[in-house]
Amino acid sequence: MTSNDDGANNNGPLLTPYKMGKFRLSHRVVLAPLTRQRSYGNVPQPHAILYYQQRTTEGGLLISEATGVSDTAQGYKDTPGIWTKEQVEAWKPIVDGVHAKGGTFFCQIWHVGRVSNSTFQPNGQAPISSTDKPVQSKHVDKFTPLPPRRLETDEIPFIVNDFRVAARNAIEAGFDGVEIHGAHGYLIDQFLKDHVNDRTDIYGASLENRCRFAVEIIQAVVDEIGADKVGIRLSPFANYSGAVDSNPEALGLYMANALNNFGVLYCHVVVPRMVKNGENFETPSHIGLMRSAFKGTIIVAGGYSREDGDYAVSSGYADLVAYGRLFLSNPDLPRRFEIDATLNKYNSETFYTPDPVIGYTDYPFLPSDV
DSSP states (O other): OOOOTTSOOOOOGGGSOEEETTEEESOSEEEOOOOOOOSGGGOOOTHHHHHHHHTOOTTOEEEOOOEESSTTOOOSTTOOBOSSHHHHHHHHHHHHHHHHTTOEEEEEEEOOTTSSOGGGSGGGOOOEESSSOOOOOTTGGGGOSSOOEEOOGGGHHHHHHHHHHHHHHHHHTTOSEEEEEEOTTSHHHHHHOTTTOOOOSTTSSSHHHHHHHHHHHHHHHHHHHOGGGEEEEEOTTOOGGGOOOSOHHHHHHHHHHHHHHHTOSEEEEEOOOOEEETTEEEOOGGGHHHHHHOOSEEEEESSOOHHHHHHHHHTTSOSEEEESHHHHHOTTHHHHHHHTOOOOOOOGGGSSOOOSSTTTTOSOOOOTTO
């Protein structure tokens, strides 16, 4: 990237190249997976071509919005899926648009589990989970009228297979790889966390058993498309939708070692925001064990600023930094970081509106002569 003499060029750590497996990235600023709820009827739409292209740079890494693996995976209106032929075909021009600008594009595949309600489920059935305990939330009406249904032991292989098929479909659609969504209180996280998982079968109680579902999904996806195309997002240290664990460090370490067994490309860890203590940044100590153990690429996310991100890379606790709200509102975010330009402010009221333009593709770029 270049800058003219009028701008302060910042070739800081975030803007240095990085080799992630076979992918040569020109910088370390990653588009985080961002639910935008503009895939009408769970089918990706043509307006997503421009949205993702706007945020693509030559050698940049983008992770798609969370994409459902089956008709039971949905928990929000108009989120995309990748379980039908129609959805796969709809993704193709979007992926092609990113590749045309030289970007690397991974599809985040998810199942929300109990973070849903019967209106999103086939035939109005109860959402599935590791448990029959409902989400305790101030938005409790969102998760009614039916409480979740605990998956039977012999049903679980079918859900694992949904992830496998979704991964295969993502590659068919042209994606460079997939990110398994194992974070944020969704289905995989509901198995991982001991405050949610109250099972007594081989998928519950012990740490190894609670991780079994995630490990089986990783195994299936790796077997289907290859470990060099697989990442996973984990949030052992976060408590989304009531998904709390009594020993998050042990959970994170166990999963890091499990990922090593498969040679998974990257682990995308959601961490609490950086804390600035005087002139120094405090490294989140809880990610240290995972960072030390995991042999692949570490991506971190969690409300980072440019300064935070530079520190995360320079201090060695992360290789790449994912940006959500800032990238949403600044489609040319790497360029703005490079010249230390003013950032557009995001409007949270338009994050999830169905409009195909407003709050989606109408955030301004820097003038071309800056």
